[in-house]
Amino acid sequence: MESPETIEIAVVGAHLSGMPLNYQLTELGATLVVSTMTSPRYRLYALPFTSPPKPGLKRVTVGGVAIAVEVWALPAPMLAAFMLQVEAPLAIGSVELNSGQWVRGFVCEPWGLEDAEDVSGYGGWRGYMASREG
DSSP, X not given: OOBXXXXXXXXXXXXXXXXXXXXXHHTXXXXXXXEEEBOSOEEEEEOTTOSSOOEEEEEOSSSOBOOXXXXXXXXXXXXXXXXXXXXXXXXXXXXXXXXXXXXXXXXXXXXXXXXXXXXXXXXXXXXXXXXXXX
């Protein structure tokens, strides 16, 4: 639960547990709160030309699905250090969870979705990445 000492951040891709950028959270003292889903109002896109591969999360009014996310509790004093590591077109915005709770989390600026592949059908980034391995 978010408190004055922590900020909850929903991550959807390369910052998930076991993924290549998770260390950016753990090195700043973040702890995993819960693995959950967004509300069914999102689409997930594989962003072209990102290394490591990253997704972009977009809130939609029609045709959305629930996307797997992890919510991490980041010590509040570390928020600026974390945000300095977030590269465009990704940004920290607001994400609605399937519980109805809103938390801060990764979103994508619209220009970053040009030429991006819609991977929402995989239910989350892990599912999409697993499909690329086989």
